[in-house]
Amino acid sequence: MRRVGFIIFPGYQVMAFAAVSAFEVANQQAGKPVYDVHFLSESGGLTQTSIGLSIGSEAFDDTPYDTMIVGGGGEIVPATPGMISFVQDSVERCRRIASICSGAFVLAEAGLLDGRRATTHWIYARALQDQFPKAKIEQDRIFIHDGPIWTSAGMSAGIDLALAMIEQDLGAELARMVAKKLVVYHRRSGGQSQYSALLELEPKSDRIQSALAYAKKNLHTPLTVPELADAARLSPRQFSRAFHAETGQSPARAVESLRVEAARLMIEEGQHQIDVVAQHTGFADRERMRQAFLRAFGQPPQAIRRNARAAAVIE
Template sequence: MTHRVVLLAFPGFQSLDVAGPMAAFEAAGRYTVQVVATTPGPVRSSSGVSWLADRVPAADRVGTFIVSGGEGVDAALQDAAVMRLLQRMSRHARIRIASVCSGSLLLAGAGLLDGKPATTHWSRTRQFQQRFPQVQLDADRIFTRAHNVWTSAGITAGIDLALAMIAEDFGQELAQAVARELVVYYRRPGGQSQFSALLSLQTKEHRFDGLLDDVRGQLMERHSVEDLASRAHMSPRHFARAFRDETGVTPAKAVERLRVEAARSALDAGAASVQKVARDCGFGDPDRMRRSFIRILGVPPSALRRSRAAAPADARS
């Protein structure tokens, strides 16, 4: 028995938001995949290439309904037909509803994410927070899940989302085989950061870029606010305020992010000793590192090691 996956396109959608999950479900061989639109026919993507979309099937024929993102999201938010469609699908508890990239804005606009955790493309974070404060946005995650509603981050995270769904539907072994077929990593945990910690802390002013780069190269050091302020030639109070104003996080949080990212990379590369990773990355002990991993990534180091162990060898190389 096949599971029907329906992918919603709209004018200005991002092609890869549809093509990525579609390729994963196709490779699994257990799904019927269909691209639809509120108005069937050619739908122009943000790249200018048009996709031929079908009419939306009856809800009782849909297993998973996935909403794409893209430049056209803002116009789609104002499209009453799109909002009605999403609300209609949400009334059927058996349907798994998901979004890729900025498509989460459409789910939020239809009221499907109220009080629920969600993620979106990092570039849409401020817009999302301002427009939908009732949603528990965590834009640093690859994907989120709240019962039958899933959201995923920017573009390629749609493949991670699809792999997680395949694993849930038909087991880890098939999801691993699909990852091997697509030559992608199986599988990034939902809590993994969308982008590097250093990149996320950079600002247009680049005032603290050099300091942060130095910190990343000396993670075993203490890096107190007083020490960082001295290196920035500022008073501790002025430094702490200016740093948070420009980066959006406290100095301590920034250092923690850099340490977690370095530790995650070391573990993913196959580091044999958790104790050594914790020491080299400045945590001091594994328990402190574990708490930071859960706080930043939502999972402990052991979960990342299990994920790596489950990955096919060619995806780890």
């Protein structure tokens, strides 16, 4: 049975506990205890979370663990010397060490991210990179594992990290069963973007939402303004005005964002040639897709594919 330790501290964010559920359900689906989960804190006893809920914990000691996970807090605060020392000592006692959300700052303070690829919640990624320049922070990733060090983005990304661990330990089928029981997508790959073009557009009316949903389903087509207006049940002129008022963008720019998002996912999956990706996502040719990628990411599609392949080799 694999012993898993969750390091908690005052102000620990409750959402990070979602990852615990994945290990709990893995025990249920396996039909036997395969994970033994413990909550750990510097002093032991009750530890108050960011929402005021108190959780019982065991004090740090030299017990060996298979996996040690540091969650995040409601805000970034320096880790105590005791926590840093415990995390550093865990390198010798654990097969893998992980962080969820801003817990990456603790790993970084302990020196565990030096020279390694890592991620965190996109809100904190720039600060993490600036504060710890030896780390290689990739802010647009759900989770990353570079050798024995695992890091994830914030909030629900901890579930993706836990599912990836379960898959590594017990196989893809059991991880799929756990994901199904948790009613989550099985599973978002670590390389998937933290961002969503539809979320960033934030349309307010049902009509504009319908037009965007139509666009996402029909990216392989030209998607003209009259066509989108028809999906929204508005005249082209009314549609253009309403679209810009609700999203702050023109329909053409929004559609390009949706195309780029879909194309990037296909390219990172690596199953299709660049020309095929361009056609499938509605770019007239690979050069137009290249220009769109440069505008969005500052890199051409080929560079993003190389990075995805390099990351797969490391992981």
